[in-house]
Amino acid sequence: MNRARTTSLVALAASAAVVLAGCTATAPEAPDASTEPVSDGEFTLYSGRDEALIQPLIDLFEEQSGISVDVRYGNTAELGALLLEEGDRTPAQVFLSQDAGALGALANADLFAELPADITERVPQGFTSTDGSWVGVTGRARVIVYDSEKLTEDEVPSSVDAFAEPEWKGRFGIAPTNASFQAFVTAYRVLKGEEAADKWVAAIAENQPQIFENNRAVLAAVDDGVIEAGLINHYYWFQQAAEAGADNMRAQLSYPEAGDPGSIVNVTGAGLLASGADDADALEFIDFLVSSEAQQHFVDETYEYPLIEGVEAPEGLPALDSLLNPELDLADLESLEVTQDLLAKYGLI
Amino acid sequence: MSVIGVRRARRSGSRLASAPLALVLLAAVCALAAAIPLVYLVVRTADAGLAVLVDTLLRERVLRLAANSVLLAIAVTASCLVLGIAVAWVLSRVRMPAGRLGLLLTALPLAVPSYLAAYGWLVVFPTLNGFFPSWFVMTAVCTPYVALPVAAALRGASGDLEAVARTLGRNPFQGFVAATLPRVRPAATAGALLVCLYTLSDFGAVSMLRFQTLTWGINSAYGASFDRNQAAILALLLVVLALIVVAGERRTRGHVVAPAARPVPLIAPRRGLLPVFAAIVLAAPVVGVVVPVAGLLSRLLEAETIRTIDVGRLAEAIGTTLLLALAGAVVAVALALPIAALAARFRGRLVNAIESVGYLGHALPGIVVGLSLVFFSLAVVPALYQTVVVLVFAYAVLFMQKAIGSARSGIEAVPNGLIAVSRSLGLTASQTWWRVTARMAAPSIGVGALLVAIAVMKELPATLLLRPTGISTLSVELWNRTEIFEFGAAAPYAAALVLLAAVPAFVLSGVRGVAKEEEL
Incomplete structure (x- = not known):
């Protein structure tokens, strides 16, 4: 019984502390052993x-x-x-x-x-x-990863709203079951309101994005030229660049403009x-x-x-304060269930 | 406990007799072990409440996930049956160059975890996703479950009736279908059952290939919403599907009395047909082993940072994996034997129920079985929590059905006459069991143990949850490294895992047995 042993050890140490403290003349008041970390x-x-x-x-x-x-x-x-x-x-x-x-x-x-x-x-x-x-x-910043052989930096959208446009149909990838993607959609709801979020998710689903299990798979697909762009966290790119060599990376990162839900940290x-x-x-x-x-x-x-x-x-990263969204409190991102219902409503999860 | 309704199977030709109470009790206790995950799921579902249960089950997404699971399971089972029987026929009836090598190759896909096979394909063809690639990869990985037992049954089946069929004007293929196919039916359906349950419970391949099945839903319920209750409801749905499959297999299982085996003359194929036969045999090994391994190797060469291999750590992982596989196989067989002995000789509702429960663990993804044993061990034996004891027990719960099927068919094949003779010579029932039945069924029981050992080596999610802190198996080490995209560092572990699992696969292929027959 591991826990029982731990408890008795703690109790033993605590009583030892009480005795020791009692013996010391300079500390007449014994510390309250139950709240003092041991x-x-x-x-x-x-x-x-x-x-x-x-x-x-x-x-x-x-x-x-x-x-x-x-x-x-x-x-x-x-x-x-x-x-x-x-x-x-x-x-x-x-x-x-x-x-x-x-x-x-x-x-x-x-x-x-x-x-x-x-x-x-x-x-x-x-x-x-x-x-x-x-x-x-x-x-961890949300970023847009793009295929540098098919797009120039200027052609990469500065807002995730662009992916809801018909021109992006079938060209991008997301990992909607992934916690980081759902946090981002939650941020979209918090920042732009439920109605706008509903519209955005509906348009995204309509645009037939390729669905992946996680950020790494999205990145790999962009790097292999399977899709032109994807929504991921920033460090996946740096990690893969360290493994494969930055020069060998076909995928590149673009940071959505400050205030866009696509740029939350x-x-x-x-x-x-x-x-x-x-x-x-x-x-x-x-x-x-x-x-x-x-x-x-x-x-x-x-x-x-x-x-x-x-x-x-x-x-190579934009300053953290530039990405800080004063209108967003991370604690507001707890309403994951609503986000999941929204994603489920349009068949994304 | 009542044993009413438990009757000796009619087909044995003997009088109806009740199963010994002791055997029924023993088998029931073993089945209870396998029922732990079910208890856990029911507790969690009850926690969620009826309203959530109904709401979850009626969600369009859940229905779609379930439909996808069923579709994939049916498709993979059908293709494995066709391909597996074709491979077995070629290997046991056609004079092929390097025929023994073919048998070995047929067993090899067993050694490749489904996630590794899918991953290797994605390296070569990154665009693969959805139903067809999942079907393709799962078929390749699962074909040995049908091909090996059917090949073994064909070697044991007499070719006499086939010869009769041919004198009646059938060609070799028609003769095979008419005379021999019914004889390999039990082996084929038992294999198909494993394929079907494995496909239902698999998460590795479908997650890589992005085909959203129930296991995908279960994992995202844990991962994205931390909603254990919803995950439990989906898992319970999986259990229901599995029970339907198990019941279906029992109806179609059939039974054969093994006749005296007589070697069948091998057919010398016409020249033009040789490549066709070779393609049949090579399809699964190429799809399930060659392409994925080549893909992994290419990633290994691409990686700029090939780290030096920590030999000590690799050796430790190999040792741990071997010991756990051995222990898992022993415990799984110990739990499976009473159930197999009961199911082989007796019929009835109770027997059916006990046997079906034994199959449950295999239909559930590892994470569900893992969490159910966390729940169980903390409630019942907290001192053993996060020790090897609970981990090995989990392996037994997960994989005991692999041992049940083969042990049952082995025990069934022991002629009743021999048992009667043994009893008439004054041996008790249990003496007869050990001296006659167990001895004759030993090869089949061994096959089950090897299947369990291979599965334990490849297992990941339950191992992650239940292993003692600080202990790593090859699959855990592999996961550690692929998680962070260090393919250079992952490759030695992947190679070690496939090589290690290939050893029991090699034994399973029966290559050695065939060699012995040929020497005679």
């Missing part, structure tokens, strides 16, 4: 992000802090489903998520403990949770699970994720936007 030198992390990306960061953290991290890698959706299934019996203390949607779903299920303000304050409003249930770690983030509420090691790790060292790692390895001050965005 360190036992280890914690368990569920990572919805790739091992190749996260493990170097974990190694660094372990070396610096002396805390050992048990990491379980999986994809965000599966780990989210796993955490919902495990409920308060989860062996994990921290969840690192690929997208804000999963964090929101877990927060709605009351699985997270509130994070201390000194952690959440480091990330600007608009890129993190509004209630401190989780913290944003990196930013979504975030990855981390949350402290309720079972880890008193775990100082787990907190220290989340603190580390929003340190300049970890943020720089994400910039160098994944080409994502850093979210704290003092760390520069990857080269």
Whole structure:
């Protein structure tokens, strides 16, 4: 019974702390042991992000802090489903998520403990949770990817509205079951209203886009010349360029104009699970994720936007503030179900 | 528990007899293991409530997903039956150059996970998508499930009746259809059942080739909306489809009393026909193995960053995969044997129900079975959660039907006369089982174990959910690398996985058995 053992260990450590504190003359008042985080030198992390990306960061953290991290890698959706299934019996203390949607779903299920303000304050409003249930770690911009052999940069639309026009019929691809696409459609609804969103989705469906399972598949299809353009997240291109060589990339990126729903920035983030509420090691790790060292790692390895001050965005990307949409609060993107009903209404999912 | 209605099958020619209570109980317990996912799905669906259930099932999209699943399953099963029987006939009746090699090639697609086969095709033809490519790839990957057992049955079937048919003026093909086809029917339908259930539950190929089936819907319910209840409703729909398939197979299964096998003279094909026969045999291996592997290799060469292979890690993954496959096969066979023994000798509603439940796991995508065991183990044996014990048990639940079918046909083939003789010599029922039935059925039981082992090696979603933190199989490592588009780093794991799974596939092909026969 893992949990029972953990609980008794915590209790033991807590009572030891009380005794020690009582013995010290300079600290006449014993701290309230039940709310003070306790360190036992280890914690368990569920990572919805790739091992190749996260493990170097974990190694660094372990070396610096002396805390050992048990990491379980999986994809965000599966780990989210796993955490919902495990409920308060989860062996994990921290969840690192690929997208804000999963964090929101877990927060709605009351699985997270509130994070201390000194952690959440480091990330600007608009890129993190509004209630401190989780913290944003990196930013991901929605972009248009296009086939540079068939289109010039000028011919690429500056707004996603263009794809609703008849001239784009059958020429572009989307991944409508993908969380990032649905977040974008949700943003469209929030920014332009339900009626406009309904019209846009109807016109898109009418335009017979090629349907893909995920962003990577859209990118691959553009890079292979199967479709002329597609809607994806920015870093997929950078990652593939790093693997295949930037010069070998037929697909190129274009950034929709600021204010367009097609240019929203979504975030990855981390949350402290309720079972880890008193775990100082787990907190220290989340603190580390929003340190300049970890943020720089994400910039160098994944080409994502850093979210704290003092760390520069990857080269070649428009400044993050230029993409920040003041009219959009990420918390508003929680109405995924309405979006899915809308996409289902026109047969896109 | 009542055993009323459980009767010894009439076709055995013996008096009607009730199944021993102990066997029924044992089989029922094993079936309960396979029913865990069903319990979980019912709990989740109840959680959703009737209104959501009805609303979900009536959504146009859900109906379309279900129709697509059914369409693909029927198409793949039909084409696998035709191609599989044709391949088996060529391999066992025609004098082909390098005939044994043909048998080995026929088994090879078993070693290629469906997602890998689809991926390899997409590398070569990136525009592929929808029904026809899915049909194509799934047929190639699944044909061995029909071809191998039918080829084995043909080798065992006497050619006497075919000779009779030919003296009555039939050509070799007509003779085969009239005299031999009915004899391989049980093997063919058992194989077709595996194909059909596998196609219903497959997510790897259809997700790559963008054909939206129920498994696609289930995955997007988890992935996009974190709606476990909706996923459960869709999975339950899949279960209903699977039960219809299992019931259908039982009606058409048929039964043969194995006659004394006598070698059939091989036909020397006319010159012009040789390429046709070769094409029949090579179709599935080329589509299911050669093209995908070539596609992967080309991506490997394209990748600029071929990272050095971490040999230690690769070796560890191979070791873990082997041990899990072995353990999974042993447990799956242990759970399957009582069910197979019961279904082989007795009939009745209860027996049918027990056998059908045994097939459930295979009709469900791995993620559903995985989550159901998370639910189950946390509720019942939390100490074992995220240990190898639960993982191996999950493999057994997922794949025990692969062992049930072949073990059942093996046990059925043991002549009742031999059992009667054994009993008359004073051996008890259980002594007879171990000394006669189990021994004679051992090759068929072994075939089931190998099929399970191959499936375990390729399994991904349940492994991801249930493995002990820090343990990786080849398919997990492969997933790790293809997720981030590191084809250079993924290739050694893909190669190791296909090679490792090819070993049991090689044994399954019966190449060694054929070699022995030829030496006699």
